[in-house]
Amino acid sequence: MTTWQIVILASIVCLALKTVGYLVPPRAFEHPTVARTANLLTAALLAALIAVQTLGAGQSIQVDARLPAVAVAAVLYALRVPFVVVVIAAAAVAAPIRAVT
Numbered sequence: 001m002t003t004w005q006i007v008i009l010a011s012i013v014c015l016a017l018k019t020v021g022y023l024v025p026p027r028a029f030e031h032p033t034v035a036r037t038a039n040l041l042t043a044a045l046l047a048a049l050i051a052v053q054t055l056g057a058g059q060s061i062q063v064d065a066r067l068p069a070v071a072v073a074a075v076l077y078a079l080r081v082p083f084v085v086v087v088i089a090a091a092a093v094a095a096p097i098r099a100v101t
Contacts, residue, residue: 050070053066054066054067054070055067064097064098064101065093065094065095065097065098065101066094068093068094068097069090069091069093069094069097070090072089072090072093073086073087073089073090076089076090
């Protein structure tokens with residue numbers, strides 16, 4: 001199978017999954033357990049994405065300037081600092097570390 005065939009197949013599968021999602025009746029999400037699971041799943045997937053993008057380097061874990069920048073951003077975000085300031089502060093932490101390494 002070529003790369004383009006894989007991409008096209010994955011696109012068709014994603015479209016099919018999205019279509020199946022529209023077929024689920026809205027009242028199915030009204031059950032408290034389902035609603036709570038859906039909310040927690042969203043947060044868990046976001047946390048996993050952040051962890052992979054921060055620590056991932058191919059098949060290994062890499063600790064570099066991203067980790068302290070994300071840590072600073074998390075602290076500032078928890079303190080309810082405006083998002084623009086959080087991004088600028090994280091960049092200000094990462095920049096000197098990247099310059100040294």
